[in-house]
Amino acid sequence: MHTILSNECIAEGIYAMKVKGHFQVNMGQFFMLRAWENHPILSRPISVCNVEHDHIEFLYKVVGEGTRLFAKLREGDSIQLEGPFGNGFVNQSGRVALIGGGIGIAPLLYTAKQFRNKPDIFLGFRDQSYLTEAYKPYANELHICVNGNVLEHIEWSRYDYVYTCGPYAMMKAVANLTKGLDVKVYVSFEKRMACGIGACYGCSTSTKQGNKKVCTDGPVFLAEEVDWHEEFSL
Amino acid sequence: MKSLACEVAGIRFRNPIVMASGTFGFGKEYAKMYDINKLGGISCKGLTLHPRKGNGGARLMETSGGMLNSIGLENPGIDAFLREEMRFWETIEPVKIANLGGSNIEEYVLGAMKITQDAEERRKQNRRAVDMIELNISCPNVKEGGVAFGIKTEVAREVVREVRQMTSLPLAVKLSPNAENIVHMAVMCEEEGAEAISLVNTFTGMKIDIYQRTSVFKNMYAGLSGPAIKPIALRMVHEVAKQVEVPVMGMGGIASASDVIEFIMAGASIVQIGTYNFMNLRAGEELLAGINSYMELENIQSLDEIRGII
Ligand SMILES: Cc1cc2nc3c(=O)[nH]c(=O)nc-3n(C[C@H](O)[C@H](O)[C@H](O)COP(=O)(O)OP(=O)(O)OC[C@H]3O[C@@H](n4cnc5c(N)ncnc54)[C@H](O)[C@@H]3O)c2cc1C
Ligand SMILES: Cc1cc2nc3c(=O)[nH]c(=O)nc-3n(C[C@H](O)[C@H](O)[C@H](O)COP(=O)(O)O)c2cc1C
Ligand code: FES
Numbered sequence: 001m002h003t004i005l006s007n008e009c010i011a012e013g014i015y016a017m018k019v020k021g022h023f024q025v026n027m028g029q030f031f032m033l034r035a036w037e038n039h040p041i042l043s044r045p046i047s048v049c050n051v052e053h054d055h056i057e058f059l060y061k062v063v064g065e066g067t068r069l070f071a072k073l074r075e076g077d078s079i080q081l082e083g084p085f086g087n088g089f090v091n092q093s094g095r096v097a098l099i100g101g102g103i104g105i106a107p108l109l110y111t112a113k114q115f116r117n118k119p120d121i122f123l124g125f126r127d128q129s130y131l132t133e134a135y136k137p138y139a140n141e142l143h144i145c146v147n148g149n150v151l152e153h154i155e156w157s158r159y160d161y162v163y164t165c166g167p168y169a170m171m172k173a174v175a176n177l178t179k180g181l182d183v184k185v186y187v188s189f190e191k192r193m194a195c196g197i198g199a200c201y202g203c204s205t206s207t208k209q210g211n212k213k214v215c216t217d218g219p220v221f222l223a224e225e226v227d228w229h230e231e232f233s234l
Numbered sequence: 235m236k237s238l239a240c241e242v243a244g245i246r247f248r249n250p251i252v253m254a255s256g257t258f259g260f261g262k263e264y265a266k267m268y269d270i271n272k273l274g275g276i277s278c279k280g281l282t283l284h285p286r287k288g289n290g291g292a293r294l295m296e297t298s299g300g301m302l303n304s305i306g307l308e309n310p311g312i313d314a315f316l317r318e319e320m321r322f323w324e325t326i327e328p329v330k331i332a333n334l335g336g337s338n339i340e341e342y343v344l345g346a347m348k349i350t351q352d353a354e355e356r357r358k359q360n361r362r363a364v365d366m367i368e369l370n371i372s373c374p375n376v377k378e379g380g381v382a383f384g385i386k387t388e389v390a391r392e393v394v395r396e397v398r399q400m401t402s403l404p405l406a407v408k409l410s411p412n413a414e415n416i417v418h419m420a421v422m423c424e425e426e427g428a429e430a431i432s433l434v435n436t437f438t439g440m441k442i443d444i445y446q447r448t449s450v451f452k453n454m455y456a457g458l459s460g461p462a463i464k465p466i467a468l469r470m471v472h473e474v475a476k477q478v479e480v481p482v483m484g485m486g487g488i489a490s491a492s493d494v495i496e497f498i499m500a501g502a503s504i505v506q507i508g509t510y511n512f513m514n515l516r517a518g519e520e521l522l523a524g525i526n527s528y529m530e531l532e533n534i535q536s537l538d539e540i541r542g543i544i
Contacts, residue, residue, distance in 0.1 A: 038461060038513060039298075039299060041299070041461075041512065042513070043513075072514075094520075191252075192292070192293070192294040192295075194303075194512040195257070195512050197264070198263045199259030201256075201305045202294045202303065202305065204288060204293065206290075211287055229258050230290070231291075233292045
C-alpha cells in the first residue's frame with residue numbers, strides 16, 4: 001500500500017496524482033492501480049507520468065467507475081500500486097520527436113526527461129490543454145495544438161525517432177505518414193488488461209510477428225510491427 | 235502438527251490451493267511476485283495440439299462482481315509447452331497440472347499422448363514432469379469443441395473414455411456449469427475412470443453494446459467468472475461431491491480464505507483460484523495465511539475435519 005500525497009483536478013475530468021515512495025521506472029512503463037477491495041474486479045493500468053526521488057506521478061482521465069474512484073482519493077489515502085510493468089520506450093540517441101494526443105501525453109513527460117538532447121514535443125488536445133507547462137523545460141521545441149490536427153505541423157524528415165502515445169487513430173496516422181521515411185516510430189498501445197503481467201492473454205494484439213501481449217511485450221511497439229489492418233478493439 | 239496437505243489421485247498436494255487454468259499462465263510471471271513454491275499446484279493455460287491465436291475483438295469486460303472473458307484458448311501449443319514452458323516447470327515444486335483443450339476427439343487424444351510420453355520420459359530421467367491432466371471439456375470460447383463436449387453427458391463420455399485409454403497420468407475432467415446435468419456428467423467421468431473432477435469452468439454470458447447495437451464479443455458469448463458466480467459454483471460442487479467418490483477440485487469466484495473454507499466444507503478436496511489472481515497478484519500467499527489463521531482460530535489440525543461436513 002502506498003500513500004497519496006495529492007490528487008488534484010487539473011482540467012475538466014483530468015487528474016494528477018502524486019504517490020509517496022521511491023520508484024525505479026523505465027520511461028513508458030505502467031503500474032496496475034487499485035484503490036478498492038473486490039469491486040471493480042480488475043486493477044487499472046496507468047502510465048508513469050513522472051518520477052521524483054520521493055514520489056511518483058500519474059495523470060489520468062475519468063472515463064468510468066475505476067477512474068471515478070481514483071478521483072475521490074484524498075491526501076493521506078492509500079492506493080495499491082503493482083509494477084512497474086511493460087517494456088517501456090527504448091532510449092535512442094538522434095533527433096527525437098515526442099507526439100502525444102489527449103491523455104496519451106501522460107507517459108511522455110518522464111520520457112522527455114530521459115534524453116541527453118532535448119526532443120521536440122508535440123501535444124494535441126481535442127478541447128482543452130493541460131500539464132503543458134511541465135513539458136517546457138525538457139523540450140527543444142514545444143508545440144501545442146488544441147482542436148486541430150497536431151500532426152499537420154510536423155516535418156517528419158527532421159527526425160530519426162518518433163515516440164507517440166494517444167488515440168489509436170492518431171498513432172495509426174503517424175505510422176502512415178512516416179511510411180517509407182527513414183524514421184523509426186515507437187507507439188504505446190492500450191488494451192484492456194486483467195493480470196498486467198503476461199499470464200492471461202487478455203491483452204493480446206495482432207502484430208506482423210504474431211500475437212503479442214501489450215502488458216509485457218508492449219505497451220511500446222515499433223509502428224512497422226503493428227498489424228494496422230486488423231480492426232482495433234480495446 | 236497442523237497440516238494442510240491433501241491427496242488427490244495418489245498425488246500429494248502440500249496444501250489445497252491450486253491456481254486455475256488461464257489465470258496463472260505457466261506460473262513464471264507470478265513467480266516474480268511471490269514464492270509460488272508455497273502453492274499446492276498449478277493448472278496451466280489450456281493447451282491444444284496446435285498453437286491457437288485465440289479470438290479477435292474485445293477479450294475482457296467487467297460485470298458487477300465478475301468478469302467476462304473471450305480469450306479463445308490462445309496458447310503456444312503442446313509442443314512449444316513441452317519444449318519451453320516445461321523448462322521452468324521442472325524447477326518448481328507445486329503439483330503440475332496440464333489443462334488440455336481440443337476441438338475434436340482426435341486432438342484431445344493426440345494431445346494427451348504427447349503430454350503423457352513427455353512425462354514418462356522425464357520421470358525415467360528423474361526429472362520433474364506433468365503430474366496430472368485436466369481435461370477441459372468446458373471452454374465456452376471456442377467455436378467447435380470446447381463446451382460442445384461439456385453439455386451432453388453421452389457426448390462427453392466418448393472424449394473422456396478415449397483420453398483415459400491414452401494416458402497413464404492421473405486424469406481430472408473439468409466440467410462446465412452449462413452442462414445439462416452436472417451431477418450426471420460427474421458420475422459419468424467417474425465411471426469412465428477419471429481420478430478427479432474439477433468444477434466449475436466459466437458460465438456462458440453476454441454483454442451488449444447498446445450504441446453499436448452488437449454483442450461486445452466477436453464470438454457473441456463469453457465466459458463469466460469471479461465472485462458473481464461463487465454461490466452457484468459452491469452449490470454445484472456440493473451436489474457433485476455428494477454423488478461421486480473421486481475427489482473434487484472446486485472453484486468459481488473464490489476471493490478470500492473464507493471462500494476456500496466454504497468450498498472445502500461443501501466437499502472439495504482441492505480448490506482452484508482463478509479470477510482472484512487478477513484482483514490480487516499475491517493471492518496464493520494471502521489465502522494460505524488466511525486459511526492458517528482460520529485453522530488456528532477454530533483449533534483445526536487438518537482440513538479433513540471440516541471437509542464435506544455440510
Ligand atoms: C498500458 C496502459 C497505460 C495507460 N495509461 C493511462 C494513463 O496514464 N492515464 C489514463 O487516464 N489512462 C491510461 N490508460 C487507460 C486506463 O487504463 C483506462 O482509462 C481505465 O482502465 C478505465 O477504467 P475505468 O474503470 O475508469 O473505466 P471503465 O468503466 O473500465 O471503462 C470506461 C471506458 O474506458 C476505456 N477503457 C477501459 N479499460 C481500458 C484500458 N485498459 N485501456 C484503455 N482504455 C480502457 C474503455 O473505452 C471504456 O469504454 C492506460 C491503459 C493502458 C493499457
Ligand atoms: C481469463 C481466463 C482464462 C481462462 N482460461 C481457461 C483455460 O484455458 N482452460 C480452462 O479450463 N479454464 C479456463 N478458465 C476458467 C478458470 O480456470 C475457472 O474455471 C473459472 O474462471 C472460474 O473460477 P474463478 O471464478 O475463480 O475465476 C479461464 C478463466 C479466465 C478468467
Ligand atoms: S493483461 Fe494478462 S496477459 Fe496482458
